[in-house]
Amino acid sequence: xxxxxxxxxxxxxxxxxxxxxxxxxxxxxxxxxxxxxxxxxxxxxxxxxxxxxxxxxxxxxxxxxxxxxxxxxxxxxxxxxxxxxxxxxxxxxxxxxxxxxxxxxxxxxxxxxxxxxxxxxxxxxxxxxxxxxxxxxxxxxxxxxxxxxxxxxxxxxxxxxxxxxxxxxxxxxxxxxxxxxxxxxxxxxxxxxxxxxxxxxxxxxxxxxxxxxxxxxxxxxxxxxxxxxxxxxxxxxxxxxxxxxxxxxxxxxxxxxxxxxxxxxxxxxxxxxxxxxxxxxxxxxxxxxxxxxxxxxxxxxxxxxxxxxxxxxxxxxxxxxxxxxxxxxxxxxxxxxxxxxxxxxxxxxxxxxxxxxxxxxxxxxxxxxxxxxxxxxxxxxxxxxxxxxxxxxxxxxxxxxxxxxxxxxxxxxxxxxxxxxxxxxxxxxxxxxxxxxxxxxxxxxxxxxxxxxxxxxxxxxxxxxxxxxxxxxxxxxxxxxxxxxxxxxxxxxxxxxxxxxxxxxxxxxxxxxxxxxxxxxxxxxxxxxxxxxxxxxxxxxxxxxxxxxxxxxxxxxxxxxxxxxxxxxxxxxxxxxxxxx
Amino acid sequence: xxxxxxxxxxxxxxxxxxxxxxxxxxxxxxxxxxxxxxxxxxxxxxxxxxxxxxxxxxxxxxxxxxxxxxxxxxxxxxxxxxxxxxxxxxxxxxxxxxxxxxxxxxxxxxxx
Numbered sequence: 001x002x003x004x005x006x007x008x009x010x011x012x013x014x015x016x017x018x019x020x021x022x023x024x025x026x027x028x029x030x031x032x033x034x035x036x037x038x039x040x041x042x043x044x045x046x047x048x049x050x051x052x053x054x055x056x057x058x059x060x061x062x063x064x065x066x067x068x069x070x071x072x073x074x075x076x077x078x079x080x081x082x083x084x085x086x087x088x089x090x091x092x093x094x095x096x097x098x099x100x101x102x103x104x105x106x107x108x109x110x111x112x113x114x115x116x117x118x119x120x121x122x123x124x125x126x127x128x129x130x131x132x133x134x135x136x137x138x139x140x141x142x143x144x145x146x147x148x149x150x151x152x153x154x155x156x157x158x159x160x161x162x163x164x165x166x167x168x169x170x171x172x173x174x175x176x177x178x179x180x181x182x183x184x185x186x187x188x189x190x191x192x193x194x195x196x197x198x199x200x201x202x203x204x205x206x207x208x209x210x211x212x213x214x215x216x217x218x219x220x221x222x223x224x225x226x227x228x229x230x231x232x233x234x235x236x237x238x239x240x241x242x243x244x245x246x247x248x249x250x251x252x253x254x255x256x257x258x259x260x261x262x263x264x265x266x267x268x269x270x271x272x273x274x275x276x277x278x279x280x281x282x283x284x285x286x287x288x289x290x291x292x293x294x295x296x297x298x299x300x301x302x303x304x305x306x307x308x309x310x311x312x313x314x315x316x317x318x319x320x321x322x323x324x325x326x327x328x329x330x331x332x333x334x335x336x337x338x339x340x341x342x343x344x345x346x347x348x349x350x351x352x353x354x355x356x357x358x359x360x361x362x363x364x365x366x367x368x369x370x371x372x373x374x375x376x377x378x379x380x381x382x383x384x385x386x387x388x389x390x391x392x393x394x395x396x397x398x399x400x401x402x403x404x405x406x407x408x409x410x411x412x413x414x415x416x417x418x419x420x421x422x423x424x425x426x427x428x429x430x431x432x433x434x435x436x437x438x439x440x441x442x443x444x445x446x447x448x449x450x451x452x453x454x455x456x457x458x459x460x461x462x463x464x465x466x467x468x469x470x471x472x473x474x475x476x477x478x479x480x481x482x483x484x485x486x487x488x489x490x491x492x493x494x495x496x497x498x499x500x501x502x503x504x505x506x507x508x509x510x511x512x513x514x515x516x517x518x519x520x521x522x523x524x525x526x527x528x529x530x531x532x533x534x535x536x537x538x539x540x541x542x543x544x545x546x547x548x549x550x551x552x553x554x555x556x557x558x559x560x561x562x563x564x565x566x567x568x569x570x571x572x573x574x575x576x577x578x579x580x581x
Numbered sequence: 582x583x584x585x586x587x588x589x590x591x592x593x594x595x596x597x598x599x600x601x602x603x604x605x606x607x608x609x610x611x612x613x614x615x616x617x618x619x620x621x622x623x624x625x626x627x628x629x630x631x632x633x634x635x636x637x638x639x640x641x642x643x644x645x646x647x648x649x650x651x652x653x654x655x656x657x658x659x660x661x662x663x664x665x666x667x668x669x670x671x672x673x674x675x676x677x678x679x680x681x682x683x684x685x686x687x688x689x690x691x692x693x
Contacts, residue, residue, distance in 0.1 A: 010655070040638070044637050047636070050657075050658075051614075051629060054614075054655030058654060058655075077628075078628065079630040080628025080630035080631060081628070084628045
């Protein structure tokens with residue numbers, strides 16, 4: 001059983017088997033090419049088609065209905081091969097058509113989608129012809145790649161778009177042409193090398209001639225040099241082009257796998273392992289975790305993901321598309337693909353801008369929430385200030401890696417699959433105008449409206465404890481799990497009455513923030529000391545004999561000072577060692 | 582130099598072919614298949630395809646004219662005949678041909 005095609009030749013209808021149809025249509029095509037330059041081409045073609053119709057009708061007789069490939073062969077024998085036709089045209093046309101013929105007969109090898117042996121689009125089958133391998137391996141490869149977050153599917157679609165179908169017999173032959181295997185590659189490289197060698201020899205001869213005959217052959221020499229360079233450079237460009245194409249394809253595929261993985265939340269965008277006290281915790285975040293921090297609701301997150309996919313996948317797909325086209329030397333057929341890609345990419349950008357605008361509106365209003373707590377009176381004359389839970393979220397890991405991710409002032413930690421939002425409070429110490437210690441908690445946040453911002457600020461969870469003359473500040477504040485990052489911030493203001501003394505324990509170093517004092521001492525140098533609230537501000541009580549640095553606001557100067565100190569120290573040590581000898 | 586021989590042969594044949602077509606048509610109307618029959622016998626033409634471009638060319642320069650005639654065994658056929666110009670042309674060609682044959686025979690015999 002064979003498939004038939006219905007055709008109209010010279011006004012008559014024929015049912016013709018598919019292979020016979022391919023043969024006939026190729027035949028007519030090549031005849032048409034022969035007449036390309038002659039006048040009355042259409043008329044000649046009409047005459048020829050009419051005659052073919054007549055012949056076919058004769059062949060079929062009255063009982064047979066379908067034209068077979070043998071009928072077509074016989075008709076072609078009667079009508080003559082395409083090259084016979086050129087006898088009727090001029091000799092120049094003949095030679096040019098002969099040239100075309102040899103060109104197309106040359107075992108030119110191109111990649112096509114195989115329509116005879118296909119599962120989906122014939123991509124695997126076509127490519128396997130190109131490389132001379134069994135299509136089953138490619139099919140398995142694509143099936144595996146399909147489970148890499150659908151990368152295989154995307155790749156397959158790109159290949160389907162870029163590789164043309166093998167429609168005509170000629171194309172099928174080209175598709176099946178000489179296999180690209182090691183021997184053939186070696187052969188073609190040798191041929192190229194021979195070419196280069198030949199050109200090089202010509203060059204050498206010309207150079208010799210030039211030496212003998214002086215300037216007369218300079219032009220010849222220049223020509224051969226030009227030829228030589230063109231051959232070599234052309235070859236190099238072709239090879240480099242293919243290599244770049246392969247790199248394009250691989251980078252594109254790798255990035256697509258990574259992107260799809262992180263978007264779908266299966267792969268981790270950031271992955272951290274850390275060990276604390278011999279307990280290993282795994283901290284991992286997917287892109288979705290990041291998005292959840294900033295974007296409001298599933299709708300926004302979906303839009304952002306679509307936006308990201310469009311703005312990243314489309315260029316990557318185009319990268320692969322261009323790479324494949326260069327690799328298999330496939331000419332561009334239409335601008336539709338480029339146009340569609342541009343439209344999708346632009347819409348991706350527009351979606352991102354729109355969501356960005358929506359989110360930025362959530363930052364419109366800022367609000368502060370102020371909470372003042374008066375400390376209970378205590379017997380001792382000094383208030384001891386401590387910071388606790390320093391390593392709750394900032395693990396003291398030996399590797400020196402961060403254990404959390406940071407978005408603005410927002411930090412996210414994942415401990416044993418529990419995700420916690422936190423931030424670092426800032427402690428400031430000022431003079432109080434009443435005669436008691438007070439702690440002011442300044443919570444701030446942004447929101448769509450003032451009310452929104454206030455309620456969000458109130459959601460900042462923070463606690464400190466007073467135990468007689470000891471006050472303990474938590475090193476972290478936490479934010480409710482469902483709250484989004486809206487520039488939340490917490491400042492602790494410790495108000496110290498005049499002539500009262502405080503002791504800053506070493507642990508407070510991380511939370512002290514720009515504390516004013518009369519000697520302009522750095523926050524980090526203020527710890528482990530007693531400070532008296534004088535009329536002009538904090539005065540150090542036990543800093544005698546210590547060099548107190550001038551307070552600088554620029555960290556570069558600070559670090560220079562630090563390094564100078566270290567240099568001094570090492571100089572001292574060196575001097576001592578020298579003295580010992 | 583095989584290719585050149587082929588080319589020369591084709592050139593020679595081409596000129597002669599047109600002459601032959603005209604002389605076949607001098608006895609009346611014919612359609613292409615009939616013309617071919619005559620030429621196949623003399624091995625001037627082996628395949629039919631060659632004929633159509635020639636007929637079209639001769640028609641286009643005004644030496645031939647055709648009329649359509651319905652056929653029982655296929656599409657309508659073109660019946661070609663000589664135009665007055667074509668007849669005149671054929672006369673001249675016949676004269677030239679005789680002269681040419683004579684000249685060629687003389688030359689080639691002398692040189693052998």
